[in-house]
Amino acid sequence: MTDASLQARLEEGIQALGLTLPPEAVPRLLAYRSLLERWNGAYNLTAVRDPAEQITRHLLDSLAILPHVRGRTLADLGTGPGLPGIPLAIAAPGRQVLLVDANGKKVRFLREAIRTLGLEGVSAVQSRVEDVEGRFDCVTARAFASLADMLAWGGHLLADDGCWLAMKGRLPEEELAQVPPAFAVRAVHALDVPGLAAPRHLVVLGHAGRETGTGC
Template identity: 80%
Template sequence: MTARSALEAKLEQGLATLGLALPDEALPRLLDYLALLERWNSAYNLTAIRDPAEMVTLHLLDSLAILPYVEGETLADLGTGPGLPGIPLAIAAPGRQILLVDSNGKKVRFLREAIRTLKLEGVRAVQSRVEEVEGRFDCITARAFASLADMLAWGGHLLAPGGRWLAMKGKRPEDELQHLPADFAVRGLHALAVPGLGAERHLVVLGRAGDGARC
């Protein structure tokens, strides 16, 4: 078994465990993204994860675990780093307009190369501080980015009316939940089981106060 076929098998098994059925072209494109990340990482230190098998678990499957909660036609991924979860989500569910936001120039150069190489239509990358980004988005994702209060203070203006903010966390963030801005409310709190990952993962779904039911 080649190294790529071993990664493909691991990814396929993980997707099956998550109950996700992706388009036929998604699997090879996810692996192409991983290969590009691994290649750039050796020179630019984009992620602390070096082992491709660990990248399947910690980057791809961890990102795709939130796919059932992504909604709307536009998405902003704040503090995306090397494109997580934004690029896996773009590959797994094409057709959405996605903005990848990071303040690190090296990472944004990688993002633009990944968008070009992988032919990710409707995906853009911008080098910016979150508070300086403009626009409104149906869905906002943020992975290991900041506290919930800071996330919403810096980027809350980006959430469209009726939109959903998907905050990816490790342990259940009890203390952070007590310090949300008054104009935002928790719409759902989900424990995620990422295949191959022993650590806790939680997804906090946020929305504007008075802006719809829990999900």
């Protein structure tokens, strides 16, 4: 596809999601996709090679959870090449975003993307999730691990009134039943990602016994 076709696909998808983004968001999102494509050959950042599919399966899939993101700080765990953290940071600037991944090559890409795209307030750390310190209003995880495992490894990162957003494909019925007792499922949303026929779900969790002050 041409650059114009990719831009049209992205803009149509954003409109279908009902989102209003800053004027600079679309060019930055396209620049991020282009950078991802350039680095992918050497660093094997994503198995999705087709540019149009990258728009759908990476950018629009990440942006689909934007209405559920709350708070002033966000940690994206097992972010890989920055998904959903970088699209979310581009779409809603001003939030402090920490991108976490244990893979050194991916973190080198993340740091180059942050520098190239001029993403203020965004940083990347190479670390196992369980070794990361801090408390965050919102924690995101996309195809990272089971709900039980991700909460066991990273539950300490969620602020008392924070909101955990776990991105899943099919509805993980068995995983929902195995959520640790210290946490509670607040909601499960079926996501309609424009151009994507595969099922997508968002599981929203918080600390048990607390209402989330961030409005999740």
